[in-house]
Amino acid sequence: MDWTWFHRLASPPHIYRVAGTLTPWFAWPAGLLIVSALYAGLFLAPPDYQQGEGFRMIYVHAPSAWLSVMIYGVMATAAAVGLIWRMKVAHAAAASCAAIGASFTFVSLVTGMLWGKPMWGTYWVWDPRLTAQLVLLFLYLGYMALRSGIDDLGRADRASAVLAIIGVVNLPIIRYSVEWWNSIHQAPSVMKMERPSMPFDMLAPLLMMLLGFTLMFAAVMLVRVRAEVLRRERGASWVKEVVS
Amino acid sequence: MKDFFAMGGYAAFLWPAYAVTFAVVAWNIVAARRAHQEALLEARRRLSTDADGDAS
Numbered sequence: 001m002d003w004t005w006f007h008r009l010a011s012p013p014h015i016y017r018v019a020g021t022l023t024p025w026f027a028w029p030a031g032l033l034i035v036s037a038l039y040a041g042l043f044l045a046p047p048d049y050q051q052g053e054g055f056r057m058i059y060v061h062a063p064s065a066w067l068s069v070m071i072y073g074v075m076a077t078a079a080a081v082g083l084i085w086r087m088k089v090a091h092a093a094a095a096s097c098a099a100i101g102a103s104f105t106f107v108s109l110v111t112g113m114l115w116g117k118p119m120w121g122t123y124w125v126w127d128p129r130l131t132a133q134l135v136l137l138f139l140y141l142g143y144m145a146l147r148s149g150i151d152d153l154g155r156a157d158r159a160s161a162v163l164a165i166i167g168v169v170n171l172p173i174i175r176y177s178v179e180w181w182n183s184i185h186q187a188p189s190v191m192k193m194e195r196p197s198m199p200f201d202m203l204a205p206l207l208m209m210l211l212g213f214t215l216m217f218a219a220v221m222l223v224r225v226r227a228e229v230l231r232r233e234r235g236a237s238w239v240k241e242v243v244s
Numbered sequence: 245m246k247d248f249f250a251m252g253g254y255a256a257f258l259w260p261a262y263a264v265t266f267a268v269v270a271w272n273i274v275a276a277r278r279a280h281q282e283a284l285l286e287a288r289r290r291l292s293t294d295a296d297g298d299a300s
Contacts, residue, residue: 034269042248053252060265100272107268111261118257216269220276227279234287243287 010089012229013238019222019229027219033212041205048202057115059205062190063213065108068136069174071101071217075143076168079161089225091157092232094164095147096224100217102140109133120184128177129185132170139167153232 008014041059048055075097082090112130113123124130143160150156178187190196190210196203233239251258 047252052254054254054257056251056254056258057261060261064265064268099275103268103272107265110264114257114261118254216272220272223276223280227276227283230280230283230287234290239287240291243284243291 010087012089012233012236013242015089016226016229016238016242019226023219023222026215026222030212030215030219033208034216037205037208037212040201041209045202045205046199051119054115054118055202057111059209061108061111061115062206063209064104064111065133066191066210067213067217068101068105068108068133069171070214071097071104072136072139072164072167072171074221075101076164079164082157083161083165088157088232089229091161092228093221093225094161095157096221096228098140098144098147100220100224102137102144104217105133105137105140109137125184127184128181129174129183132174132177135170136167136174139163139170143167 037059041056045056047053075094078090078094078097081087082094109130112133116125117123143163146163147156147160150159177183178185189198190203190206198206230239230242249255249259
């Protein structure tokens with residue numbers, strides 16, 4: 001099989017250019033979706049029959065929780081690709097995910113606490129779902145600390161990749177914690193096999209917000225990948241053309 | 245409008261949550277762009293010092 005396309009795809013100047021071209025194609029739809037979802041979620045969606053207006057927390061809590069887990073999956077996959085095929089661009093992509101993922105894990109925890117207080121009567125409880133999500137935050141922070149603690153870039157890439165891959169065991173724990181153990185946290189209402197348990201005008205803003213946040217992550221990650229690639233390739237001849 | 249901001253009594257929980265969420269979204273956009281600008285500046289600085297070195 002001819003692998004030249006793959007090597008061209010993975011070449012830093014190509015990635016740098018493509019990432020730059022793609023960014024607005026993710027950023028603008030993301031902005032549009034998030035703003036419409038905000039309007040629909042706050043004004044058009046009817047109050048919940050049990051939680052009243054308090055259910056509107058879902059429009060910020062679920063998308064950030066989704067991002068926190070999805071970004072970890074992207075980060076670990078990129079790290080594995082970098083480790084197995086010794087692909088520097090993949091390591092750069094993995095490194096670009098960490099701060100974004102950590103920030104949305106933080107958001108999911110804070111919004112969860114602010115939802116927990118009025119609904120459960122407490123900001124925090126050492127529940128399986130909540131604890132696993134806190135472990136996710138520590139995984140991201142550990143990954144970043146490990147990277148910044150190793151001066152040699154190649155070693156930092158490999159060591160942090162191993163940590164990222166080991167941390168993947170936490171993802172199914174987060175996902176299934178509400179089914180395996182008696183969790184205070186509710187089971188999924190959208191991301192499950194059966195039909196979502198929500199009326200359309202409540203569900204539509206949530207789906208728009210989920211898609212909007214996902215596209216926003218893609219745009220932010222592409223910009224960070226460009227920065228990371230540029231930093232790693234400062235001596236390369238293609239960089240001259242880019243910066244001059 | 246007052247009803248809207250009161251959010252059925254959940255205002256004290258909802259609005260801080262929305263504020264934190266969109267502050268972090270904004271931070272992500274700003275931080276990523278800044279990282280890219282800094283990488284560009286750094287590359288430029290390196291190139292200009294290299295050029296100076298060649299000239300001398």
